[in-house]
Amino acid sequence: MPEFFARRRPGRPGLAVFLNAGDPPLDTLPDLTAMLDESEVDCLELAVPFPGSATDGPVVRASAGRALAAGATFRGVLDAVASVRPGLRRLRIALLADWSHTARDTAPADFAAAVRDAGCDGLLLHGVPPRLRAAHYEAVRRAGLPLVTTCYAVSGPDAVAEAADLASAYVYLVAHYGRSGTTAAPNRDRLGAVLTTLRSTASAPVAVGFGIRTARDVARVARLGADAAVVGSAGVARIEEARVLGRDPVEELRSFVRDLRAPVRTDTGQPEEGIDTHDRP
Incomplete structure (x- = not known):
């Protein structure tokens, strides 16, 4: 079973x-994943595009719309993953799929097996009705497919405990409630408290997402106790910018990743990679 973020x-x-x-087109996925691998990105959270997401903001929703208009399908995405996976040394691929749009008409065991057989390293299944979660999670476990679970910084103790208990790939901790790409600042005390709980109870690593746009944001969540940061809308926006300006989306994303990995200055003025001691929680 692959260990997410273990190679950082x-x-x-x-x-x-x-x-x-x-988005960008699937035929760029080989170059895109190779670049992420070379750039020491640990995980590509690759979504099978679906319309009308209630948790995504306009940037991600527009991106999904472009991908769907270009003909992206579940089977096409799995075929693309299968073609690139053997060549990757470091990068893990966690597939994000919406239950209603992608998994609803497939038996849980068959769905999990298809994702596993394509070479995906983990699965985040979005929007599963509560009455069906046990069947899907058991199918994922039986398939030997690592599971990504989610909870919010404002989730109750039971939801946090369930996310910690079921995660075998990583726990995706959403920093604040709302749609992706929004600018609401997380409650850092609350986020830190939930991270402390998850780090003490989960066997899988904990990654924080929503509102992560810069190297300083990455460093801040690391100082609060996160094993990793998830960058969504900010990267998707760079892909869109490249499309509008006629630039190479792979090189645009390479530049963005380089910025995210830039050293963060400490209060003594010295660079310290991945650690932010200037703006303490």
Whole structure:
């Protein structure tokens, strides 16, 4: 079973990058994943695009719309993953799929097996009705497919405990409630408290997402106790910018990842990679 974020450099938080499969087009996925691998990104959170997400903001929703308009399908995404996975040395691929749009008409065991057989290293299944979660999670476990679970910084103790108990890939801790790409500042005391709980109870690593846009943001969540940061809308926006300006989306994302990995200055003025001691919680 692959270990997510285990290959990060000592003292540096792991990094996951979210993208909608098909935006940029799927035929760029080999170059895109190779670049992320070379850039020491730990995880590509690759979404099978679906319309009308209630948790995504306009940037991610527009991206999903472009991918769907270009013909991205579940089977096409799995075929693309299968073609690139053997060549990756470091990068893990966690597939994000919406139950209603992607998994609803497939038996849980068959769905989990298809994701596993394509070479995905983990699965985040979005929007599963509560009455069906046990069946899907058991199917994922039986398939030997690591599971990504989610909870919020404002989730109650039971939801946090369930996320910690079921995660075998990583726990995705959403820093604040709302749609992706929004600018609401997380309650850092609350976020830190939930991170402390998860780190003491979960056997899988904990990654924090929503509102992560810069190297300083990555460093801040690391100082609060996160194993990794998940970057979503900010990276998707760079892909869109490249499309509008006629630039290479792979090189645009390479530049963005480089910025995210830039050293953060301490209060003594010295660079310290992955650690932010200037703006303490």
